[in-house]
Amino acid sequence: MPDIVLFGMFRPWGGTYRRLMNQIHVWTRDGWSVELVTFRDGEMFYPDEMPSSVACVHLGTRGKLATTWALWRYLRRRQPQIILSVNHITNMILAQVGMLPETGARRFLSVPNTFGESEKLAAEPRRREQKFRQIRRWYPRSDGVIAVSDGVRDDLVDTVGLKGVTVQRIYSGSVAQGTLDRASEPVDHPWLTDKTCPVILSAGRLVPQKDYPTLLRAFARLRERREARLIIVGKGREEGALRALAKELGIENDMDLPGFVSNPYAWMARSDVFALSSRWEGLVNVVMEALGLGVPVVSTDCPSGPREILAHGRYGLLVPMQDPQALACAIDQTLRGEAPVFEQEEAVRPFLVETASRAYLDFFGLESQKRGVSR
Numbered sequence: 357m358p359d360i361v362l363f364g365m366f367r368p369w370g371g372t373y374r375r376l377m378n379q380i381h382v383w384t385r386d387g388w389s390v391e392l393v394t395f396r397d398g399e400m401f402y403p404d405e406m407p408s409s410v411a412c413v414h415l416g417t418r419g420k421l422a423t424t425w426a427l428w429r430y431l432r433r434r435q436p437q438i439i440l441s442v443n444h445i446t447n448m449i450l451a452q453v454g455m456l457p458e459t460g461a462r463r464f465l466s467v468p469n470t471f472g473e474s475e476k477l478a479a480e481p482r483r484r485e486q487k488f489r490q491i492r493r494w495y496p497r498s499d500g501v502i503a504v505s506d507g508v509r510d511d512l513v514d515t516v517g518l519k520g521v522t523v524q525r526i527y528s529g530s531v532a533q534g535t536l537d538r539a540s541e542p543v544d545h546p547w548l549t550d551k552t553c554p555v556i557l558s559a560g561r562l563v564p565q566k567d568y569p570t571l572l573r574a575f576a577r578l579r580e581r582r583e584a585r586l587i588i589v590g591k592g593r594e595e596g597a598l599r600a601l602a603k604e605l606g607i608e609n610d611m612d613l614p615g616f617v618s619n620p621y622a623w624m625a626r627s628d629v630f631a632l633s634s635r636w637e638g639l640v641n642v643v644m645e646a647l648g649l650g651v652p653v654v655s656t657d658c659p660s661g662p663r664e665i666l667a668h669g670r671y672g673l674l675v676p677m678q679d680p681q682a683l684a685c686a687i688d689q690t691l692r693g694e695a696p697v698f699e700q701e702e703a704v705r706p707f708l709v710e711t712a713s714r715a716y717l718d719f720f721g722l723e724s725q726k727r728g729v730s731r
C-alpha cells in the first residue's frame with residue numbers, strides 16, 4: 357500500500373518530472389512509499405535515477421473514461437493515502453474519480469502553468485471558456501489544488517474563477533543537492549570545454565511558448581557589440597525554423613542547438629549567462645536551477661514565475677517580453693559584471709527540494725504522521 361501516488365501521462369524527461377524526481381528522493385529517503393501511475397503512452401521518467409522502491413503502474417488505457425474507471429479500480433485495490441495528478445488532463449480524470457464510490461485516497465490536483473495567460477487559449481476564445489468551465493466544475497471535486505506559483509494561483513482564482521476548493525501555492529523543489537553535484541560532471545561541447553568567449557545558455561522545449569526567435573534576434577544584436585556564443589539545450593518542433601532564422605540573422609556559426617542533454621546542469625554551470633525568453637510560464641525550473649548553480653539570469657518578465665523567482669529583479673534582470681533590444685542590453689549588462697549582487701542562499705531557499713517536500717506533506721496532511729502522531 358503506497359503512501360503517495362503520482363498520476364500522470366509521464367514522459368522520460370522534462371522540467372515537471374525533474375522536480376517530481378527531486379521530491380520523490382526526499383519522500384522515499386524519509387520513509388514514505390511512492391508509486392507512479394500512468395496511461396496512454398506514459399512511461400517511468402528518469403528511470404536511471406528513480407529509487408528502486410518506486411514502481412510504475414501502467415493502467416493500459418487511452419481514453420479518459422476508460423482511464424477514470426481503471427484509476428478508480430487501482431485506488432480501490434492499492435488504497436494509497438494520497439494521489440496527486442500533475443497536469444490538466446490528469447487533473448480532470450482524478451477529479452472525475454470523485455463521482456465514483458469512495459476509495460479512501462485523498463485526491464490532490466497540481467497546476468504547473470497559467471491558463472488565462474496562455475496565448476494558445478487566447479487565440480481560441482471558445483476553447484478557453486470551455487476549459488475554464490471544466491476547471492470550475494471539476495477541480496472543486498478534489499481535496500485540494502496545488503499551484504506552483506502565486507501567479508498560477510491568482511490565475512486560477514481571479515481569471516478562471518475557481519471556487520469551492522483550497523488552492524495552495526507551493527513552489528517547486530527544483531534546487532537539490534543532486535543537481536549541484538551533477539554540475540561538476542564533464543561536458544562534451546567545445547564552446548564550454550575550451551571557452552574563448554562568453555556563452556549564453558538557454559534550456560527548454562523548442563516550442564512557441566519559449567519564444568526563442570526573440571532570443572536569437574537579441575543574440576544577433578549582442579553580436580554586433582561583442583563576441584559571444586549561444587547554446588539552446590532542448591528539442592522540439594521549432595528546431596528547423598530556429599536554424600533557418602539563425603542563418604537569416606547571420607549567427608548560425610555562433611548558435612548551437614545540441615538537442616536534449618541528460619545533464620543540463622553541467623552545461624549551465626559553465627555558461628556565463630542563463631537567458632529565458634518565454635511568453636508565459638507557471639514557474640520556471642531552469643531559472644531556479646541557474647540560481648542554485650550561481651549562474652547570472654536574464655529573463656523576460658512573463659506571467660508568471662520569473663518575477664517571483666527573481667524577486668522583482670533583485671536576483672536577476674527582467675525585461676519586457678518579445679523585445680530583442682531590451683534582452684540584448686540586459687545580457688550585455690550582465691556580461692559586463694553589472695548584474696544584481698545578492699546572497700545566493702537567500703535567493704534559492706524557497707526553491708529547495710526539502711522546503712517543497714515538507715510543504716506538500718503538510719498540505720496532504722501527512723507531515724503530522726511523520727512526526728509520530730500516527731503512522
